[in-house]
Amino acid sequence: MSDLQTSIDQRTYSDNIPHPRTPQxxxxxxxDPNLHYLLERYLPAxxxxxxxxxxxxxxxxxAGPIDERAAYTDREGKPRLRKYNRLGEDISEIITNEGxxxxxxxxYGAGIVSYLYQEIPELGKKAPYSYSFFMGYLVSQSEPGFYCPVTLSMSAAYLIDRYGSEEQKEQYLTxxxxxDRNHFYEGATWLTxxxxxxxxxxxxxxxxPVAGRPGVYRLTGEKxxxxxxxxxxxxxxxxxxxEKxxxxxxxxxxxxxxKPDNERNHIQVRRLKDKLGVNAVPSAEILLNGAEGYLIGEPQNGFKYMAEALNLSRICNAIASIGIMRRAFYEAKYYAEQRRAFGKPIDQYPxxxxxxxxxxxxxxxxxxxxFDMIAVYDRLQSDSASKEDNALARLLIPLLKYRTGEEAVESTHTAIEIHGGNGYIEEYVTPRLLRDAQVLTVWEGTSNILALDILRVMQKENSHEVFNRLLRERIAGWKHAFSQPYAELVRKELAILEENIAYLMKQTQDYLTxxxxxxxxxxxDLYTLSCIVSEAEDQVTREGNARKYILAKLYAVKHFHSQEKRGIQADSLLDVQFFTxxxxxQSVSAEEWAQQSAIVPTR
Incomplete structure (x- = not known):
């Protein structure tokens, strides 16, 4: 039987099925060359x-040990609740595996939270949020379930740093x-x-309030x-x-x-949630049974403060989404170039x-x-931030959280289909990516809630006017001939957008929503197109590489051009022509793209 199995393995696995890559x-x-490009574009030199x-x-x-641990946690090492000790006392201890x-x-030791608040020893300065989010983008390719606790720790640190007392900062922000793995705390934000x-x-x-202890309260209820x-x-x-x-x-x-007196607070975990995905993060039903809590900031501003932290969490959600999307592409590309069917690798089929x-x-x-949106968020952390920056960030964050969450789900589905039946098997990473992606359309606001938040910031802060000005200024700065068709497209679409907004604001609430x-x-769609064209112009100007203009063209066709006869008779198959x-x-010369697009490559 073993000889038969060996014979079958030799005949079927040798050329047809991709062998797993080792972590090394x-x-x-x-x-990820695009990550290298974005690092240079958005981090200080x-x-x-x-x-x-x-x-x-x-x-x-x-790509190596963290991914291996993530697979183990997902399938065998999920968090578990030790509800009672041997004396029958409720200890509500949540246990995670050693990996x-x-x-x-x-x-945490690499500074994903720390360097936002403490100087990087080698540089003598703090990191912008964009650096932490580059880290999160990489982490999310293997363990988006863990990136959730990172997100919550970032949010808790943000709230205490911005609005906590000096005593709270000393006690908890530190x-x-x-x-230091022996001294760091993880944080959480409990709303739901x-x-x-x-x-x-x-x-x-x-x-x-607790009598005689200003700022100390007893919290009773359920999260x-x-x-x-x-x-x-x-x-x-x-x-x-x-009363309010x-x-x-x-x-x-x-x-x-x-508590500061080293006594356990009155917090009980009723049970851990049995979730579809992101199994690394323990999600629970929590009872606050007179738990001691310390007021942060002004008592009437609690929701306002939390809404600020929610913006940060939504950026993290978008980061997790693009991380999963990148991993889905990475796995699908490798599989397709190795998998042979009907005599050749499947990535040779149109x-x-x-x-x-x-x-x-x-x-x-x-x-x-x-990351273009994150650049706006980074500006908010400086003293020079404007009201327009704030209005723009509050619009862009829910927009990008909404779009990337939807795309992450679709990308993982596509990656599974490219793998075929193997993509549905848990030994591959694709099922975990699919399950982990589902929550990204739910966490930190569903699409409906995000849309309502977008409307709110438009009505209160006229953020759509700031948005329109941003895009008009951006396209006015495009100088390369390759960019001009997109500048004209954005102008036309902005006029339609402005007309639609004016129309909707006159309609009933039901119709509007x-x-x-x-x-x-x-x-x-408009914002994303403006970003890829800006990247394309930057890259062709500095390097003579027109590759990103191909992506701009494909994006414009996908989102803005209604194709005659469903595109069946008119498609130039750019994706096939420039696939490699x-x-x-790989670089695409300006001359090569000029021939394809019939645009003279002059500035």
Missing amino acids: EQNFFKE SMHEWARQQLSWLGAQV YKETVAEV GLTSR ERQGGSDVGANLTVAE FFASNAGAFVATVLARIDE PGTKGLGLFLVPWI MVIEMLVSLLLDTEVSTGAV YKLKALADHMV QLVEY
Whole structure:
């Protein structure tokens, strides 16, 4: 029987089925030329060499040991709850496996949170958010479930740093921003309640002041979907004024598992959620049974503070999405170039080429758009930030969170289809990517909630006017001849967008909200196109490489051009013609693209 199996293996696996790559063969940073480009585009020049070294180390870790640990955690090593000790006392201890703990120590130790608040020793300055998000993009390619706790720790640190007292910063921010595996704290943000869900104003958890202890409250209630439930410290919304309905009566509190007097706080874990994906993060139903909480900032501003942290979490959600999209493309490309069917590798068939280029297109253009949005968010951290920057960020963040969440789901589906039946088998990473991606359309606001937030910032801050000005200024700066057709397209589409907004604002609330997602789609299409064309102009100007103009053309056709006769008689098959240059990130000369596009390559 063993001889028969050996014979079958030799005949079937030798040429037809891709052999798994060893971790030592992979580095998610080194194998991503677009990430190298974005690093140089968005990080200060003084950080480039240091960042390349750090991200190269992380790229090897996430492709190797972190990925192996993620697979184990997902299938065999999920977090578990030890509810009671041997005396029957409720200890609500959440236990994670040793490999997961090592991932936690490595990634926090690399400064994913710390360097936002502490100087990088080699550089003598803090990192911008874009650097932390480059790290998150790599981590999410292997373990988006762990990137959720990172997100929550970042959010907790943000809230304490911005609005906490000096005592709170000393007590908790120091731990949240530590790189020492023996002294760092993880954080969490607990909002969701059973009766409220996205309607945070319906929350019922109450906070009662403790007599004689200013700023100290007893919190009583339930948090129904509390992720990173075992975190040392959580930021929690609770109703501080029952006379004020909705979000106006909510205060923000810092709730540690262990109080400053070293006694355990009155927090109970009822159960861990049995989730579809992101199994690394323990999500739980939490009972606050008179838990001691410490007021953060002004009592009437709790929801306002948390909304700021929510913007940060939504960026992280977009980062997780593009990370999953990148991994889906990476796996599909490798499989397609190795898998042989009907006598040749399947990546030589036009239908497979179309699927692979579609994966690449969504991944690369959305990644560029996300980091362009992050550049706006980074500006908000400086003293020179303007009201326009704030309005723009509050519009772009939900737009990109919405789009990338949807694309992550679609990308993982496509990657599975390229793998065929093997893509549906749990020994491959593709099922885990598919399951992990599903939550990205739900976390930090569903598409409907995001659309309502977009409407709110348009009505309150006229963010759409800032958006329109940004795009008009951007296209006015495009000088290369290759960019001009897209400048004209954006001008035309902006006029349509402005007309549609004016029309919708006169309609009934039902009609307006019904059309909101269509409006959001138009806006994010325009923004993303402007980003990829800006990248294309930059790259062709500096390097003579017109490759990104091919992506711009494919994106414009996909999102803006209604093709006559369904495109069947008119498609030039750009993806097939330039397949190798696109997926291998090879240069396309300006002259070659000029011949294809019939545009003279002059400036």
